[in-house]
Amino acid sequence: MTTRFFGAPIKRNEDKKLLTGQALFIDDVELPGMLHVAFLRSQVAHARIQHIDVSRALKRPGVVAVFTADDLGAYWKPGPLLVPPPPISGIVFNQRTQVPLAKDKVRHVGEPLAIVVAESRYIAEDALDDIEVDLEILRAVVDLEHGLGTSSVHVHDDLGSNISAHVRQIKGDYRCAVAKADLVLKRRFHYEHGISSPIETRGVVAQWNARGSQMTVWDTTQAPVFIRNGLAAMLGLSERQVRVIAPFVGGGFGPKIMMFYPEEVALPWISMRLNRPLKWIEDRLEHFFATTHERGQIHDAEIAVDSQGRILGIKDVFLHDTGAYNPYGLTVPINSQCTLLGPYVVPAYDSTFTAVFTNLPIVTPYRGAGRQHGVFVIERLLDLAAGELNIDPAEIRRRNLIPPDAFPYSNEIIYQDFQPLEYDSGNYEPVLDKALETVGYNHFIKHEQPKLRAQGRCVGMGVACYVEGTGIGPYEGAKVQVQANGKVSVATGIGTQGQGHFTSFAQIAADQLGVDVTEVDVVTGDTDQFYWGAGTFASRGAVVAGNAVNEAARVVRQKALKLASDAFECSEDDLVIADGKVSIVGIPQKFIRLGELAQRANPMRGAVKPGTEPGLEATQYFGPPSGATANGVHAVILEIDPLTFELKILKYVVVHDCGTVINPMILAGQIHGGVAQGIGNAFYEKLSFDDQGQLLNASLADYLLPTALEVPRMELAHITTPSPLNPLGIKGAGEAGAIPVGPLFAQAIENALNVGRKKVELLEIPLSPSRLFELTRMADQP
Amino acid sequence: MQPDHHDIELKVNGTTHRRGVESRMLLSDFLRHELLLAGTHVGCEHGVCGACTILVNGAPVRSCLMLAAQANGQQLSTVEGLANDTGELHPVQQAMHDHHGLQCGYCTPGILMTMTAFLKENPAPSEEEVREALSGNLCRCTGYQNIVDAMMAAAQAMRAAAS
């Protein structure tokens, strides 16, 4: 097979629609007779519901219906558990999943209490004010440690505690490691993560067609097939009666895969009851409460090293804030637990976490999905050890890297995909070297930094390493079909939110079928176009669906060659497939177009031979045995204003190994965007809750997404170590950019500030100028 | 309170529209749901994200912070009017395509409107000026770098075409 397109920076097929305002996003769906929905959401974090009176709302002109939990009858039940707890011995997991509408209690600000259906969104919002809610306010569980105390109130009364889960995983013998160690360091780390805040919020449009007994749901989901299956079960329909379409989706980053959100459950059911199409578009205020977050962990972590800085063991005990419910199981804390091990040889590891229910919005994966928390801890521990042992921060990392001949490398513990944590492949040292070279590490440390410091400038260098488990199963599929007009259509079950799947999948199919990329139409996220699949998450779309596309296109290619060889009465070996046609080698004028072959594959007369299928199409599935592990190194040079603590990034470098690259242009975009979100997490974005669980900064004026002035130019470089786990050798890349920015900033800011003063240790994320002021002032105090 | 209505007439991308609107209808909603010009996107409805940026009499404004009633008698431009009648992309659109300046594409229409107006006023900007002009439009996907590159390239292309 020639690879004209695979690996090339092909411009995107989907751009034109998006650039001209013609792409269909959820709020662009307009249906005749459509009604609009608004949700009454709790203003308080924790309360017992005494009474809800909707009578005034029902009287408002333009209001069609109002529903509370009681109105849902038997349809009301807690949502499914998306990811059951992994098979880890001794695991405790207390399943408490979210409900469509709060019934007896509200458990976080923004939890829906009632649904208003009206002729317009404006009227629906008016009617929210008409609803009277009588609540008995309860103390809120906000602080993780208090939440585990004996005097704490309980988020779920029947549980008798606020423990959502308790998991211990062990590798080697940590106590032996300590006995052999020259240095043991222990610190407490706080890591807060934020809210994904895609520029498009969530939305659902549901249309029940009573005549056809058919439910159509447009949903900003990352996983339309699961939504289809779940809705069918809830609504008492066959899967075939439900079509879920994820149209163009304006960014996802994880929380759009959470399911089932109350709105996804409610709208289809109400649409059936009223026999009217309904639309709900989350507004930005709702997004801060109604879409899932990622949030805090507190780690008490300890590292044991020898005098050369080699890691002998790590012990970590951490608390994880899971919010009011835990529908996504343990994916986030397990990722933290596993990713902490990083690209390093860690002979002994003893990690225990307790996930805690709080009266805060639900926590599910958001880009990085807990990996950041783990990477922060290991990277900071290494920095501290390097400082104690007077070893260069880059050097201590180098000494601990897993050597290239050690792959596949088993870390023994269980990962989020239930498989043992095994790194499939990697070559870590060249990645580190490349990053140091690109950022100018030695030159900066030896020459530039002393010079700038002499001028009174606070400049610092940071280098952070990470691995990212990507491309996990279970599977994805793809249907590749040559149309009679010669165009190739590719359909897959995943959703897409800007990752360029319309192009990268087209590149794969185009190479197999000898057509131009622009001749390939990719359909994602429509369950009527492709029936099976899991979804876009865990940096898996390109890996899993990409390989399925490749397999299906390969089968179609074989079919095309077979059909042409029959037509030409020649051997398939004498045929070449290129430029949209199959021709005989050396006789280019002797050809058949792919479109014609597609027509021949569906004859009007004669018989289709036994064992063959009509149509020039194939459907194939791909399921990797386990996830492929990508890795990378970020390096930064930054400057801090020594008085105001404002930050300026002077240089930012990413060196990344995600195996074989389908489209380097798209990959670079993924990394740029990930870094921008990482920078937001490290220095700008903080969800500020008060002790009653109120979010104090629920607006984009106060929740600070980085702008073009905060995100620097980045220099990218790649090392390629193909994954042996899939034929294309791909590893995922979606989350990598976001993962190591926290520890990178902490290290570089420390490096910038720790001159001529008592050392400041930065053990928390996010940081801010105000926080740096407080921390340096504390350190400066005698 | 009884909603009051106003008859308005305005031009969008050169086409005249006459409609009756309720006082409180936001201009963004009017464009999207009344005129069905859904290319203008809504991201925050409090004037921060910039996705709903359109041109009113040539100047970029947030359409979520204007009432439809206020657009009476005004000339508006939206993303739908950028490409020419033959479908040829505006140089700023073309540069965004060439430089991979969009991913999910949701913020893109607002960025296109902001930046076409900016480049008209400042045809030879520095990178820093481009970043400043762009800072009123949030993008969550791209990290801005490719957008900045696209704008520098578009400025150059437009200068070349003009000379």
Add this chain to the structure above:
Amino acid sequence: MKPAPFNYIAASSLAHALSLKAEHGDEARFLAGGQSLIPAMNFRLARPAVLIDINGVGHLAGVDRSNRAEIRIGALTRYRDLERDGDFLKACSLFADALPHIAHPQIRNRGTIGGNLSHADPASELPAIAVAMEATMRIKSATGERQMAASEFFVGVLSTDLQAHEMLVEIAFPTPKPRTGACFMEVARRRGDFALVGIAVVMTLDDARRCSTVRLALCGVGETAVDVSKVAFPLIGQSCTTETIEAVAAGVRDAIAPSGNVHASADYQRHIAGVLAVRAISAAHQRVRHAA
């Protein structure tokens, strides 16, 4: 996030606007740029029953320099108009410093000077500038007109001396005296965000290059723009040196009582006020020396 219902009236003249306001009083709000009011309405934090749109009112916008003693800015003048008025920026360099910090170009295309000052956000730049420059606020109603000093105009968080029937129609800035230097600086989390702390300094030197008058006002650190000129009075009759400026900065830190917010602790705000005082006074001093 849709506004609650209201009646919208496009005023045809100032008299029309003022008579409507006289009729509807507190129930009505003037709609100028709408860049603060409409977000508040979309959040349903503001629910006026009547919106009086003054955008079509003539003679409310523009910079009038016909009187040599003062520069008059019509209330409906948009930030963007001032940004493009080189002569104005030269005369009122505080605006040149501050305007790029005020939100983003799209907001500055709509937002108005009068709307901003009437909104009286204590973190906003313009109230501090108006106070530092000793601006005069000209106010009209259907029945009369009055004027007052900027320092008395702002009475609390989002609260001014404007009565229910009144409109701020013009802001008059005294033409800076010769040998005057000014500087506005702020620290915000991102460009365009409200200031965590901002400071406006206006300083005039005498023939001997000693400070003859000095004005200092801060935003972001109190319930209104905070006038701390008094703490700089020791500079008067003195040369500006590192020591004298540091002493003023210490006075500024002591004179304010910031409350802190989600982005900055009160201690940080106090610290920044001192840092900015040093930087802005030094810069204003430098500018006047260069100009002289």
